[in-house]
Amino acid sequence: MLCGAEYGIDEVDYVCPRHGNEGILDVIYDYEFIRRHISKAKLAESRDYSIWRYADLLPITNRQFIPPLQVGWTPLYHALRLGAQMGLAHLYIKDDGRNPTASFKDRASAVGIVKARELGKDIITAASTGNAASSLAGLAASVGLTTYIFVPERAPQAKVAQLLVFGANVVMVRGTYDQAFDLCLEASAEYGWYSRNTAYNPYLSEGKKTAAFEICEQLEWNPPDKIFVAVGDGCIIGGLWKGLKDLHALGFISRLPQLIGVQAEGSAVLVKAWQEGTEAITPIVPHTIADSISVGVPRDAIKALRAVRQSGGQFVAVSDEEILEAMRILARSAGVFGEPAGVTGFAGLRKSLEQGRVNPDEHVVVLVTGNGLKDVQSAIQAAGKPHIIEPTMDALREVMTHVS
Numbered sequence: 001m002l003c004g005a006e007y008g009i010d011e012v013d014y015v016c017p018r019h020g021n022e023g024i025l026d027v028i029y030d031y032e033f034i035r036r037h038i039s040k041a042k043l044a045e046s047r048d049y050s051i052w053r054y055a056d057l058l059p060i061t062n063r064q065f066i067p068p069l070q071v072g073w074t075p076l077y078h079a080l081r082l083g084a085q086m087g088l089a090h091l092y093i094k095d096d097g098r099n100p101t102a103s104f105k106d107r108a109s110a111v112g113i114v115k116a117r118e119l120g121k122d123i124i125t126a127a128s129t130g131n132a133a134s135s136l137a138g139l140a141a142s143v144g145l146t147t148y149i150f151v152p153e154r155a156p157q158a159k160v161a162q163l164l165v166f167g168a169n170v171v172m173v174r175g176t177y178d179q180a181f182d183l184c185l186e187a188s189a190e191y192g193w194y195s196r197n198t199a200y201n202p203y204l205s206e207g208k209k210t211a212a213f214e215i216c217e218q219l220e221w222n223p224p225d226k227i228f229v230a231v232g233d234g235c236i237i238g239g240l241w242k243g244l245k246d247l248h249a250l251g252f253i254s255r256l257p258q259l260i261g262v263q264a265e266g267s268a269v270l271v272k273a274w275q276e277g278t279e280a281i282t283p284i285v286p287h288t289i290a291d292s293i294s295v296g297v298p299r300d301a302i303k304a305l306r307a308v309r310q311s312g313g314q315f316v317a318v319s320d321e322e323i324l325e326a327m328r329i330l331a332r333s334a335g336v337f338g339e340p341a342g343v344t345g346f347a348g349l350r351k352s353l354e355q356g357r358v359n360p361d362e363h364v365v366v367l368v369t370g371n372g373l374k375d376v377q378s379a380i381q382a383a384g385k386p387h388i389i390e391p392t393m394d395a396l397r398e399v400m401t402h403v404s
Contacts, residue, residue, distance in 0.1 A: 232298065
């Protein structure tokens with residue numbers, strides 16, 4: 001990414017030795033070889049409805065280490081009713097809240113679990129605001145690996161509850177996600193734990209790219225014009241771009257979609273860098289209701305910025321109020337319940353439409369990255385409270401006079 005150095009799979013476990021934690025590596029494939037083992041016709045015959053249907057395009061050597069939980073092949077809904085309201089005939093919602101632990105992060109964790117087992121590791125660790133952590137804890141529990149999870153003290157209770165019920169050793173840090181991340185890296189180095197950390201372990205992006213594979217296959221290999229996705233560290237959007245480039249290199253798709261990265265205004269580090277035309281990052285202290293993308297120092301900034309620029313896309317910033325409104329609209333008009341970060345991509349689509357940046361004839365996919373039950377308090381804030389009445393018809397009639 002930075003210097004062009006290449007390493008064998010047995011030479012480096014994590015980042016480029018020349019650049020330390022900034023030297024995030026990519027997995028390189030022999031596409032000519034892969035073409036002899038995978039095709040669109042072969043995929044059409046597959047009955048493996050998970051990310052492992054694309055195993056020939058994933059960096060695994062031993063299938064027996066694949067965890068038993070079904071990860072991926074989440075639904076892609078043609079949102080006709082919602083699209084009609086927005087003036088978009090070709091609006092699709094990819095609901096990754098349907099994964100085993102209710103978030104997109106299961107894709108990365110599944111690959112991380114396989115790599116840890118291939119290396120003979122018994123303990124795996126991660127830092128997270130919640131979703132990557134609960135994802136890792138659940139998938140690790142399914143195969144009997146021990147987990148140590150570092151989360152900031154402000155992590156939503158529902159996500160912490162998931163960690164605890166899966167049996168993770170939870171270390172709650174009095175500080176930011178970025179501080180938890182740094183502490184986790186130090187701990188994994190000292191104790192020899194396998195690190196699942198985003199923008200550090202090169203194999204995690206390979207799990208994330210499977211969403212791009214699914215989107216294109218579910219659209220019968222006719223890629224959309226635009227894909228909207230929330231961005232925090234930048235790893236998901238970087239992974240999507242990697243997947244799209246893989247498909248293009250294999251000839252599975254004839255063109256590449258534009259990637260639209262959406263950030264919360266209180267955490268819009270990459271929006272600022274994109275607007276300024278730089279890859280230099282100015283750290284901030286983030287403040288947003290969307291905890292999963294509340295990041296002051298994006299760890300995969302370069303990949304994220306290049307994904308947007310190379311795809312001809314853009315970055316968009318949305319307010320917390322716009323995110324809450326997106327939660328309501330997506331749930332009430334499409335029946336998809338997303339957490340704040342999960343619907344931030346949809347908030348970005350609404351804003352882009354208002355600004356005239358989306359053509360009504362375009363095919364648009366919005367990736368919802370996490371289920372709304374991950375953050376119930378925000379859901380209540382978005383939706384309001386129920387009517388509380390006495391058990392009488394008179395009380396009900398009084399309520400009904402105020403219900404539209």
